[in-house]
Amino acid sequence: DQQVKQNSPSLSVQEGRISILNCDYTNSMFDYFLWYKKYPAEGPTFLISISSIKDKNEDGRFTVFLNKSAKHLSLHIVPSQPGDSAVYFCAARGSGTYKYIFGTGTRLKVLA
């Protein structure tokens, strides 16, 4: 039973346009969410996070939106750059635990 789902395995976007990566979760007890980026042959690196008390968090070109009623979060990258081409994982955890549940990942390709 996949508690965190990324239903799009891949996404292609033109350079300069917006990339929107989506993530759905089923557990209403999740209260903290992160996005990680992974390049081939490297470990994932932290990108941006959001707490359930917020509905938006922004860091430069990256913005994460959280819709608790829909149990949905999304990562927006504006403008997209070729260096953003990577696999993106969302992850979620409940309060009082260090255990994160990761999604299956979305491979983003930004075309020059």
Next chain:
Amino acid sequence: DVKVTQSSRYLVKRTGEKVFLECVQDMDHENMFWYRQDPGLGLRLIYFSYDVKMKEKGDIPEGYSVSREKKERFSLILESASTNQTSMYLCASQGALTDTQYFGPGTRLTVL
């Protein structure tokens, strides 16, 4: 910068062999994790440790054990490797007061 290192980038073992995967972090983090990454399945937690000699099972602990004798080192042990344990293994560490996990580069294990 946090550095998480893994003993091998690539490893080839035979069915039935005992396999040790080592992970070392240099940031005095309390928490350490072992994941495996498989296509279409994302990152799945095998074991984690929140202190020296302390461990907890993750989502897929069967066939694995762990050891944490020193704070900076967390080892994953495959007692008798099987072909279905062929995977990318990722180690991560996390401080007690943060939500960010820092990942090593991964070990791609092939069991023949």
